[in-house]
Amino acid sequence: MTSTRLRFTKMHGAGNDFIVLDGISQDLSKITKAQWQQLAHRQFGVGADQILLVEKPTVPNAEFRYRIFNSDGGEVEQCGNGSRCFVRFVREKGLTKNSTVLVQVAHTILSLTENDDGQVTVNMGAPIFDAEKIPFAPSHLNxxxxxxxxxxxxxxxxxxxxxxxxxxxxxxxxxxxxxxxxxxxxxxxxxxxxxxxxxxxxxxxxxxxxxxxxxxxxxxxxxxxxxxxxxxxxxxxxxxxxxxxxxxxxxxxxxxxxxxxxxxxxxxxxxxPVMMTGPAQTVFEGEVTLDV
Structure with missing residues (x-):
């Protein structure tokens, strides 16, 4: 049996709750799908809808890379409420002093801004309607x-x-x-x-x-x-x-x-682009040991 100890922050945006992990100061590369599931489990783990990872960017013009894992352990492309929590997290942790942060996600770079009133505005980019890019296979539908x-x-x-x-x-x-x-x-x-x-x-x-x-x-x-x-x-x-x-x-x-x-x-x-403004709230911080 292997175990991994992680520092985490629990956050939510309008009730959509997240575990946020700093992947810059701690190594998250060996976390398995089963361990993500364990972490997100509401009875046997910390509990969350999604797990958010803060990492170093792999593209120019971005300050951070932002990855998202659902509670089933699968990685997904985007999470709007999580984006607001992301910018609140990196500012609270002193990882950036910028009120507007450019963040690398799966297919683009997001602009995230923490406003003076504590609300966070996210430039979500333009919506996509092309079926192949969604992806969507509608040929047999009325x-x-x-x-x-x-x-x-x-x-x-x-x-x-x-x-x-x-x-x-x-x-x-x-x-x-x-x-x-x-x-x-x-x-x-x-x-x-x-x-x-x-x-x-x-x-x-x-x-x-x-x-x-x-x-x-x-x-x-x-x-x-x-x-x-x-x-x-x-x-x-x-x-x-x-x-x-x-x-x-x-x-x-x-x-x-x-x-x-x-x-x-x-x-x-x-x-x-679609502009989204809403709350982002830190709930608590802690450490957890994941065993698989």
Whole structure:
């Protein structure tokens, strides 16, 4: 049996909770998938939706590299709420004095800014609609236009749902529901996540329109299940709503863990980035020994 002792910080962004690890001052290269699972386990570990790694960048023009592991141990491309916690962490730890930090993620460089009021604004980059890049295989699905968007009919076990599909660095399938509290999140979420139309699985969003500048949102996240908030999910939902003609920027997103503000000017500007502002909170710090 091998064991690894790690220093960690527990954080959350609107209830979406994270274990943040400094991979610059401690070696994380030998941590196994089983150990990530153990660390994220809510009964036998610290417990978290995702684990965030702070590392040295491997590309120019970035101050840090940012990696994300879901509670199932799988590495994913992006996490919006985690991005806000990331910049709060590196500033609290004295790893940078910059209020705006450029961070390397899987496919791009993010700009993260801690504001004077303690809120954090993240430039999430432009949304991706190209099916191959999402990735998404829609050839066998029924479609219908709505506004500037194309909706896809996704067959499930007991029903079919109409979804918008967009990537915010990770794939999202967003549907509009009448009442988010009555949405079939637990039933439909796993089916959508693992649907054959999504080769790398997908995050399933359930969006209730309150008014053109306000929504309620629940997200069943790929590899984590339903979380209290999902930053990329909030961005994807707002983008989908704007393209469908249902929303106008900026949009206040109510999640079960807190509120996020999303601004996207994509109606008038191609390649316009999505800007997300929300909270980031440190909960506690500690050390843990992982045994496998």
């Amino acid at each position: 479609t219908k236009p709505e506004g500037d968007d194309t909706l896809y009919e996704l067959p499930l076990l007991n029903r079919s749902v109409w979804i918008s599909v967009v990537s915010m660095g990770n794939p999202h399938a967003v549907q509009v529901v009448e009442d988010v509290n009555k949405a079939f999140v637990a039933e439909d979420g796993p089916q959508i996540e693992n649907h054959t139309s999504f080769p790398k699985r997908v995050n399933a969003g359930f969006m209730e329109i309150v008014n053109p500048h306000e929504i309620k949102l629940r997200v069943f996240e790929r590899g984590s299940g339903e979380t209290l908030a999902c930053g990329t999910g909030a961005c994807a939902a707002v983008v989908a709503g704007i393209r469908r003609g249902l929303l106008s920027s900026p949009v206040l997103v109510h999640t079960r863990g807190g509120d996020l503000s999303i601004d996207w000017q994509g109606q008038s500007q191609k390649e316009s």
